[in-house]
Amino acid sequence: MRDAGAGSNRSERRDAAENRRRILNAAITLFEQHGVQPVSMNQIAIEAQIGSGTLYRRYGNKSELCLDLIKDNMFLLFEDITAYMAQNRADPPSQRLTGLLRLFIRFREKKAQLLKGVEESGPGDRLRYRTRNPLYNELHQLIVGLFDEMGAGQAQPNSVFKADMVLMALSSDAYSFQRDVRGYSPELILEKICSTFVS
């Protein structure tokens, strides 16, 4: 799990590995101290005692750095999800979807700041959709599967689109909006999503 950091190339040079550790440690320290959003890449470089060029060669932006920081937790989430899906394979798909979303929402509550950090790429958005991070595709596939099961009889289950909508509803922006502006609790949001998309 340590050297899966940025794709498994031919082994990493020792100084590079050392710097990666320093970067991650610095980021963790600063994020714990000030939160994710207000910490700049420069601050991280300084805290890690490396040049900013070095930082940027490894992580093209803060988003990538945040991603590296929650990768481990993401693996754990997927283990939980996989276990849940296996244990409850007899339940109707709508119920499994609820369970899956509940796990994800729990994760999102715990890692809200980093997740937000992952989803925003900074200024000059180069044609990147906030929706495209590794989490997305994995979850999307699972959800499409469940919608397909639910709509097995229908002509057009529209599972791909519906899954996109569900995940959109769980993006940092939409989710925080429901939390903070609409004032809904996580459990209520889950309920509303299910009642809207499962019906």
Add this chain to the structure above:
Amino acid sequence: MRDAGAGSNRSERRDAAENRRRILNAAITLFEQHGVQPVSMNQIAIEAQIGSGTLYRRYGNKSELCLDLIKDNMFLLFEDITAYMAQNRADPPSQRLTGLLRLFIRFREKKAQLLKGVEESGPGDRLRYRTRNPLYNELHQLIVGLFDEMGAGQAQPNSVFKADMVLMALSSDAYSFQRDVRGYSPELILEKICSTFVS
């Protein structure tokens, strides 16, 4: 329509009005020439031959400037919508919703770049939701009304939430994703939205 620019205070000083014209002209010129996203506030200030402080006092960020540039078109859109709603008040609400969304999608296709400019506020997102621009509340209210009509019999129509979801689906990010990544046409997106949320 000219002096409704930023709220109707006691009349605008002549030099200020002049500068506003210059800013808007500069922005239009540059946006036509290079597109919205790659043009910086500095470039606009230079093209308008004013100091950047002057530009920023009038428009706190590019988003506000873009908003001013489509305001007129937004009014036209709302006129269209109001007319449509009046002419078709006898139709079932689901059909009126489709019509409303079709009008909005047409608008969004025409003003895609500026709309994207409006929705992104630049780096350092100060607790602002991409979803909060004037368009949002107006449309949201209309859509909530239609959902309420549709679900008049049900216990929890969840109209507010559903309206949020529909508008989320029509945000620049989600919409472009469906267009560019999923490869759906505007008409197909409209269909999918309706079949997902109207059921």
Add this chain to the structure above:
DNA sequence: TATATAAACGGAGAAGTCTCCGTTTGTCAA
């Protein structure tokens, strides 16, 4: 017309992201 004054101006500069490129350094083969 003169003048006080609130409003508007403008540009230096703080702080951030990210690139470029000359320098340094691990590593591997000889």
Add this chain to the structure above:
DNA sequence: TTGACAAACGGAGACTTCTCCGTTTATATA
């Protein structure tokens, strides 16, 4: 052990967004 050299380093600097504040100016009032 010794080069050779790809890889990694680092910081200057280009370009942004946005603020601060001393200066200028349009306008209302006397």
